[in-house]
Amino acid sequence: MEDMLIYFEPFTLPFVVGSLFMFAVIVTKWSFWLMRLPRVDRVKIRRGLFTRQTLLGAWEVVRESLLHVRIFRTNPVLGYMHASLAFGWFLLIVVGWIETIVYLGLKPVPLQGHVFFKYFAPHLNLDAHYAVFEHLMDALLLVVLIGVGLALFKRVRSSVMGMRRTTKHVLFDRVALSALWFIFPARLVAESLTVALYGGGGFLTGTLGTYLAKHLPYEILDILCMQSWWFYSAVLGLFFVALPFSRYMHIFTEIPLIFLRRWSLSPTKERKSYDNFEVEACSRCGICIDPCQLQADLGINDTQSVYYLRDRRYNMLSLKVANNCLMCGRCEAACPVGINLNTLRLNSRAKRRNIPNEGRYRYLQGIDTSSGAGRVGYFAGCMTSLTPAVQRSMERIFAAAGVDVWYADRDGGVCCGRPLMLSGETDAARKMVECNRALFRKHEIETLVTSCPICLKVFREEYNLEGIEVLHHTEYIARLIASGEVRLARDSSIYTYHDPCELGRGCGIYDAPRTVIGAVGTLAEPAHSGRNALCCGGSLANTVINDGQQHRIAERMTAELEATGCDTIVTACPLCNKSIARASRRPTQDISEIVAKNIL
Amino acid sequence: MAHRASWQEYQKDIAPDKYYYARSCIRQNFFPGSEWAFLDILSNKLGKDIYDDPLHTSCTGIGYHSDVVPLETIMTVVARQFALMAEAGYENFVSSCITSFGIYNEVLATWEEFPETEERTRRYLKEATGRDLVKPRSIAHTSDIIFYQREAIARKAKHRLINRHTGEPLKVVEHIGCHYAKIFPKSGIGGSEFPYVLAGMIEAWGGDVVDYPERRHCCGFGFRNYLVQANRGSSIANSHKKLESMAPYRPDFIVANCPGCAMFLDKWQYTIAEMDGVAYGADGKGIPVLTYEEMAGLVLGYDPWQLGMQFHQVDVEPLLDKLGVEYDPGAKYLGAGGKYIGKPADAAINCPSQRPIYERRK
Amino acid sequence: MRNIVFGYGISRPRAIDMDNNDLRKSGDIIAEMPELQACIGCGSCTASCTAGRLTDFNFRKLHTAVRRGEYKGVYAELSKCMLCGKCRLVCPRGINTRGLVMLIKRKLGDF
């Protein structure tokens, strides 16, 4: 009987062609991307390949690519939807494989043999011993079908899955998506019709098959059965052809991405081949849309990371989309795939704007407007000159701690370079980096304190200041308090703290400011805080939205701060300070101000 | 111009007779025929008493405006001219030069405003020359005199400013020297915005005045701007701007009342043609530039070569043909006694280019 | 034309020539950022400018010149800007000055 199985029928052709095409395209893509990796990255791969990281990567693939654990954290229903489709389908394939092996023993069976096993071997499973497989396969199919049902439901009512908005898709996505929706119902129908003709089947296909056999004449069942297998094969083929060009490419991209990341590859300021893995690993799940304040506060619907990645992938990225981002990092924090959204967007900007010009900023040569002397250097930052209270407070704190300070920019200084980088002008920014670094070295400081998180981030990431400890003033003040160098009185005020994006998500500093505030008064956390904090809208990274739009974002987030019932809003970034002060009816102060006024 | 009556707000008294004549440095060197013609018209055609005093000097205005002659010096020089006039028995001072005219007005106004400067000048004059300052009863520019006599001249006219071939009035660009009325609007006929002194002559003699946008713009002489070579680019740019602005009106000729302006509007055309290959006349050549004495002389039937028109950079023959003035082409470069004075080299400005400027620009 | 060395040329007028200036680029810039027209010339941007403290960079003059169709030297001059964004914080008319620097450079630099 086994010899009769030749595993070929014309209807399998769409599937066979589709799947071969898909694998060919995927292999080609991967090879291209890997070949074009810069040398540094290839070295990293070689070094990482035979380490524990590879095993950890494999475990992560199971957790993320199959089970979608991170999405479960966003919303359980959403997580189930993703997991049922991915893991359910995966199990269908795996169990189906086992099924064929159990029936036929270990012998080569072509791909379509596995996939259309029910068709090729309808009578094999009549044996009651194997009914367990029938039921298992049916159970898995049901799991997937529920996933498909949820996906359909999500299109209509996304809020159930914790999403206010879902992604708007491109044509390839729509084709693949439609095919995907049909695959499993088609399988159910095809298998049930086969059961109706030949008997067998699990609790799902069996029941449905028996029902059909009872109500439809044999001739019709026979025709329908063949047609349904054709249809099943066709939608599978269609899905596979569309897959490499659609968002479903993420299924196969996330896997190598997980390993590459484990081997410590990451995107940089300049675009490179590795970016392809990150860009195509986006499943366009749309989880990044809701956290985006441009969407929530301004109704801007075309610039969120999902659209940015989509546009970039299909080579239709506009300057406006690249630039229209606050880089607050809220989407990056929410992304279940962990794509480095900010870095990618930045290197898109760099591609367009980074025009090397050696003569530029020649005027920076030899500039030194600094004053004072000491091992501790204080870099207020450009914006801080518009919030002189911060400068004054820091001077008082330094004086109270008896620290000698070298002031880098009390009389105005040179920009840290981060604003230029945010605009993609990385080469030009280098001039500023060099200028300031030379100043820090010339004045032989050991600690560099800055009041501006924007400066802080670039000092830490781009300046290579070995031997100089770079601290935000919140960290520095926290230390002074801990060491007792500065003693503070507590007051009865309730303070609400706004986490600046560049300080929190940007530099991971959440505790120091809270410690400091806790030392002078009571801290009341707003609805969004810490990693989840809202952006003030004043971000330098966005050059597209206008003043009114910035203000609207500030108003919304300030309302949330005020809702804590605080007496004073505290922040730790001069830019946030300006945005909030403009929108708030409560006093808005920098953390240094509340410290300075409470010095004993 | 008929609708423009505003010039009548700016009128001044011009003496009818008995003038003391002060020559112009530039005019007597570059347009000697003009000064001669003025004296000839006044004394022989109109029968006026005008005294050309050999004792008077340059007013030193060019030096003054170039910061090389101090105020005290020029005041004393001016006082001497006035003293000479009184000694000669005249009291109506007429100046051939616009710069001088401005200087005389400025000095008189200064004496008026700051009497101590007048006293000091009297003292200097006395000490230096033994002469006594007597201030003139009236000051006029020579163009004022011609303006005053324009109807009398019209009555004696041999030619009118009319194109003989078409019967149309000639289109005349008039250019007033800056120092004529821009320093003291009341010192010029018609004031500073719409000086009427030349326009009145043109209208009286049958021509049409061209009112073009840069009509009031300076010719660019500007003393230091011309005298220092490095500044000449700025000087020429002014004439350039005027010529660009007037060209679309296809003027038949330019007339100026300031000797410097007449010279620069004429000579800069040569320079622009050599530099840029551009000429502004409707015939693709330069636009002839006349002094008002030459204009009056042609109207009265003087011989163009006797008027010294061969001294011009831009050839005047096309204009003479339009006016119907008869002239001997062969006599152009013959000086006194028929002696050949030499012919200048050909210049681009007198060689017709393919198309006139205003057509090429479109 | 003979080759005469005059030792000088015809100076170009210093005046902004609104008749012959190419106003299309400035029109494009204003169309992309209409708020630019709301500038009242207060000079806050220039006064607060980080680059302006170190050089003669004057953003107000530059973008005003651009609006009049005067582009010469503007790109090079704008390259002095460090994009620090202080100007945007102080602009009383809420002009996106920082975006404007990039916009003008993009329009004048063709990238």
Add this chain to the structure above:
Amino acid sequence: MAYRVVVVGGGAAGMQTAIELKSRGVEPIIVERDIELGGKARGWHKLFPTFTPAADVIRPLAQRVKDMHIRCFYGQEVTQIAHDGVTLRSEERIPADAVVVATGFTLFDAHRKQEYGYGLYDNVVTSVDLERMMIGGKVTLADGSEPKRIAILHCVGSRDEKVGQKHCSKVCCITGVKQAIELKEMYPTADVFNFYMDIRMFGAGYEELYREAQERYNVHFVRGRISEAAETIEKRIQIKAEDTLTGRPLRMTVDMLVLLVGMSANYDNPQLAASAGLTLAPNGYFKARDSFLGVVHSEREGIFFAGTATAPKSLADTLAEASLTASAVDAYLKNKFNVK
């Protein structure tokens, strides 16, 4: 018997004063030089900053004057004023218990700024001419064609010592903004340039309108006074100014130059003031008794002011002040005749 008050001038101020007086039981008499009521506002199309048709303000006022049977003398010029009446040019004397001077202002004669060529060049018009054209429904050049580039020059006859007008006429800036918007609405593709020395947006909603003109209507504002205008061969107007914000001279040719003419004090103010024993402010307007507590009072008992007789004012301010005048007159009469 009602007290009688002569209101000199039947413009917005005069009408409003008379209406308010009448409703307080006083008997006002309006003496108007023109043959009908309404004053300068009659020649206006729409009012800043709301684009309300001027007729919607003036006509109801005139109608109320009529409905309230307020006596009006038309075509009569007042030559002398006293606290107890006025004398007309016809030497007729109208006795009264108090007199309100609501004589308004005289438009600055743009001919006096000869350098702008008003009356010389066909396409140089005043803001008043422009309003007249707008009332007629269409703003065109002299030859009937549509303007593509228009310059509006602020401060013609204001803040200009050269024409003896040292004061600010207050309303021209906002009028310039209003007219620029109207022109842009009429010709959206036309370029409108406002040349100004300072922009003075003192009233409610003015600054907002200014901003709208800039941002929404793309009106170009150039800080610099036009120094001179000249006509080109195409009958366009070539203007020269300094773009003071770039520090460079600017020249351009426009199809139409609109001169925002300011407010002059009436030429007969000195004569009227002398007859009443009043003094004039240095700018030729009547001087109020006090800048704060006596803005509608003159230095003489029984003589009051309303509207722009004392200084340039907007129509809104004029109407508000006229009500104040009526109340001051009423109080004066009650006090004088001991009415409890």
